[in-house]
Amino acid sequence: MPSPSDRQPSATTKANLAEAVSAWRRDLGDDHVLTGDGDLARYSQSTTSSPVRALAVIRPASQEEVVAAVKAAAEHNVPLYPISRGNNWGYSDACPATAGNVIVDLSRMNRILSVDADLATAIVEPGVTQGQFSDYLLNEGIALWPDCTGAGPDTSIIGNVLDRGFGHTPLGNRANHISGMEVVLADGRLVRTGFGHFDGSRVTSLFPYGVGPHLDGLFVQSGLGIVTRMGIWLMPKPEAYSFFICSLQEDGDIADLVEDLRPLRLDGTVKSVVHMGNDLRVISSGMSYPRHLSPEGGPLSMALRRQLRAAGGFGAWTVAGGLYGAKGQVAASRREIRRRLARSGRQLLFFDDRKLALASRVLRPLLRLPKAAALQRKVDALRAVYDMNRGRPSPRFLAGAYWRRRDGLPQDIATANPALDGCGLLWLPPVLPFTGEAVREAVGLAEPIFSRYGFDFFVTFSTVTERALSAVMTIAYDKDSPEETEAAKACYDALLTAMLRAGFPPYRLNPSSMQTLASTTSAYWQTVADLKGALDPAGIMAPGRYSRH
């Protein structure tokens, strides 16, 4: 297992750092400036193969404290790296993009500042988690549904948006459903984007663009500022909600399904982000790598995969999405989906509250029977996806991160933390045209690469826009094995090269590839560097995050 990078900070000396630390202790309080080995080791725990250790961690409690902390960092020339909750699993977890940074942990800024039930908006701080927010809405009886990702209840809403994460509902293309940021720049300036800088504006959370250039895109996947507040959009709880699962019999069936799905997404029949996972995604949600069945340790054989599919009662691919609206509209959309998706070789099922409650009621008296218990587990799993499509997060989708972990799945998935639990996980998400041909090509390129490096090929294709799919490819590896850790890194690099060559660039990167890609000579990255130079000339803000320096 590699130790955290020990590259020395370039600009920061021990004296500078000491001065900054004493300023922060004064402004934030001793308890919120962490410099001990144990703390720094904990923050540097990472699912990736290249953890980066910070110089210190500061934990401001308010926008004012962020401003003060940034000013002190600027004065003493100490680079900062903001994290919201630090749960950027599979990309960088809580780690800075480069060595020599002080982490600004925003998790204490966890206030839900306002919710507007009529206009379906909220304003939140970076420490607000999707679990906290979902609970708040349910407890307060507010009839709004937020978007939700599979990354578990403890992840930050703002943090995910700023890494351009996507979820499951019609608001799943998250960075497209925000309005009004407050951002602290490297000189301590507080910028309100959109209409937020107009005194008394009543539309800051409603019309993201404001007047003049729209700056929000600058602060997503960048190191240009610390976002301390954001307006996010929600959906009104619909009169009806129906969830569909389409199970495909054979591996090759996905291309045709994608072709049939595209028009349904383009015409708005399916407004949610549809996720299409292969069998290994489903298998890995309920068990870790079955060493007893596959003692040689490489990727599971196709025979074993088929056996596990049959035992679990699912297919080569599982396709899931939600339908929302008035009862008549949902019924009409369900008819359209049936008419345009149902085919031989596909099992198409619809679920709603009534059906799921009924299944549980029928099974309850039978739970002592092994078959009924297995069925109940399946219903529980189904309910978790069903709930996620209406904005309620679940920790159970983190299970895949534990696939190759020697200790297997955690005792209690509810408290799972793949980074602290020693999971090995790298995510690579190339973006493809929403066509069957592109999906076939991407699978054809990727699967042999996974095999070559000895890994199982986990993939989900998600309809992030109506025209593009994001293919999240998961490299799950044993972090206790130096060989597997090396192989995982090599597999990632080979995959990235293959996907770029095929014309499928990734929408999100891990820090080491950020700097590699951003160092190309393209005018785009030059422009990003110029903008960075204008807003952060001393380079104290998240150096190396989606930029050369």
Added chain:
Amino acid sequence: MPSPSDRQPSATTKANLAEAVSAWRRDLGDDHVLTGDGDLARYSQSTTSSPVRALAVIRPASQEEVVAAVKAAAEHNVPLYPISRGNNWGYSDACPATAGNVIVDLSRMNRILSVDADLATAIVEPGVTQGQFSDYLLNEGIALWPDCTGAGPDTSIIGNVLDRGFGHTPLGNRANHISGMEVVLADGRLVRTGFGHFDGSRVTSLFPYGVGPHLDGLFVQSGLGIVTRMGIWLMPKPEAYSFFICSLQEDGDIADLVEDLRPLRLDGTVKSVVHMGNDLRVISSGMSYPRHLSPEGGPLSMALRRQLRAAGGFGAWTVAGGLYGAKGQVAASRREIRRRLARSGRQLLFFDDRKLALASRVLRPLLRLPKAAALQRKVDALRAVYDMNRGRPSPRFLAGAYWRRRDGLPQDIATANPALDGCGLLWLPPVLPFTGEAVREAVGLAEPIFSRYGFDFFVTFSTVTERALSAVMTIAYDKDSPEETEAAKACYDALLTAMLRAGFPPYRLNPSSMQTLASTTSAYWQTVADLKGALDPAGIMAPGRYSRH
């Protein structure tokens, strides 16, 4: 009538300009570098009260020529102002934001570079007009509908997006439905945004954000570069299309309608941009100011407005939108709209191809009867709005610009050009929360201001996002009257002040207010100035366009 601003260029001397002009003549050809008085006068014709005259006009035919022209401008320190077709009616028409600029007229770059019928995208140049594009799709039999605005067939698609214009269809929030820009910066660098800078990317038109900061927002409403190419999104022609009009009896009825409409827009029943115009918007589409009925010349009396409403058979407000989808879905949405919008005091009608064709067929043999001819005109008007909601532009919505023009409506609206025809027109579009209360408040504030300055209060509220309305307020004035021209300017300023004070900032400005607003001390405008300094240090790109300088 004021003459074009004669402020002297700050940076450009005659010698500089002469050198730049000879470089352009060499690179673009003599015919495409205009310096004659007649040409410059024509470009400076404006509906606004403060036309600005350019130093010269250059007309590049390609991206390469734009790059060459920008390099020459940079070398000789001559500011450039790009226009696509120059039809930015009511805001700035073809005029630069400040004096001392050379116009870069991109109208010769009018190629439709590609259309992807499966993924519903196209790549166009800035000279492509919405009329040209709509005709192209119809002629080629491509089953895609573009978005469309009321600004007439001759307006540029890209130009409108870059001023954050909005249209009528589900893609009406236009700047949100583009993907992949090519932009020439002030140093002649060609930047490809999104994934466009990855060699061989196959998703540039499909996933706008790319990886790293998303720059597109920087080039909308700014003077940071010249956009020479853009990917735009279209909608597949739906199986069914239905258009609804809801007519409200009384002026005060709009607030309740807005409250009933919001949930329908939030839940996606109505995906199009719904436009809600007051009676004067409808009246002015068919006639100019009736001096014979209102000889005193001020705003039309309420009695006269009621009389014209009764004669025309429309109400105090006309609300229009489109429904799209499979037959069953459109039927279900129609039922929802009927259930949730139909009320006493509202007349709700649905139209489709069949109904409109039937109306024309019934009327045809009766057209010699005056009543039938009037009815046919109404059907024609209806068809124009109906067509606009499926992407087919019409010139007839420009009629309102002629309201106070002494010569009245043009002989042939098809060749109308409000700037060249001497119309006086100022548009101010404050953004409001999508609530009845906000609409009531905005009308209550604005109408007395229009009255005070002697103008009729034209307003349309449009559901640009699901949460915000843009209220386009029209000041139509007689440009041949210096008093009215002054009053129009004063009315605009008073309105802007009142709307800002109420918390309703505008989404779009005319050039003089751009510079006033951008000169405030807010961190937002300071940041815009910093970004401008980074990308255009010499200030040669569209100085004063949504910026201080």
